[in-house]
Amino acid sequence: MAHDFKTVLCGTDFTEHSYKALDYALRLAQLAQGVLIVAHGVHVLSDLFTGTEHVRTFAEGTRLAREKLAELHRTRLGGYAKTELVVDIGAPAELLIQLARDKNADVVVTATRGRSELVDLLLGSTAEKIIRHAPCPVFVVRDATA
Numbered sequence: 544m545a546h547d548f549k550t551v552l553c554g555t556d557f558t559e560h561s562y563k564a565l566d567y568a569l570r571l572a573q574l575a576q577g578v579l580i581v582a583h584g585v586h587v588l589s590d591l592f593t594g595t596e597h598v599r600t601f602a603e604g605t606r607l608a609r610e611k612l613a614e615l616h617r618t619r620l621g622g623y624a625k626t627e628l629v630v631d632i633g634a635p636a637e638l639l640i641q642l643a644r645d646k647n648a649d650v651v652v653t654a655t656r657g658r659s660e661l662v663d664l665l666l667g668s669t670a671e672k673i674i675r676h677a678p679c680p681v682f683v684v685r686d687a688t689a
């Protein structure tokens with residue numbers, strides 16, 4: 544088929560919203576036995592704070608993000624073999640749009656929301672920029688409970 548999803552790109556900010564989008568991304572990749580690229584843009588270090596870990600530098604943030612993606616690969620993605628994990632420093636929307644170009648992605652999968660607490664927000668700023676500027680179709684996952 545002309546529009547198989549051979550290369551599927553999905554960003555995560557390590558929120559449950561983004562994990563729901565990731566479930567769809569995995570399914571789409573599996574359907575075409577394609578490559579799943581999961582990316583995190585290290586931009587606001589507080590995104591990576593956990594109960595005990597305090598991230599002070601971008602180098603530490605990058606290391607922690609790599610660990611979290613590897614764990615996500617084992618747990619939520621069932622170790623799907625054709626997965627690429629990408630961590631880079633910078634604004635997430637720009638990273639995802641650039642990756643979509645560089646990797647020739649067939650689809651970008653995104654949740655409508657991430658870390659923002661603003662429940663009335665229709666679209667987060669990362670999601671909006673991806674929808675506007677991605678070079679390929681975008682699959683948008685709205686969290687019905689949000």
Ligand SMILES: Nc1ncnc2c1ncn2[C@@H]1O[C@H](COP(=O)(O)OP(=O)(O)OP(=O)(O)O)[C@@H](O)[C@H]1O
Nearest residue numbers: 554555556561584635654657658659667668669670
């Ligand atoms: N740092 C990031 N790296 C990779 N993907 C991200 C990152 N931040 C957000 N995303 C992706 O974008 C989706 C939507 O998040 P977005 O940032 O647009 O919403 P928000 O955090 O609720 O709002 P805002 O960031 O505008 O305050 C997330 O579910 C995730 O899939």
Ligand SMILES: [Mg+2]
Nearest residue numbers: 657658667669
């Ligand atoms: Mg955000």
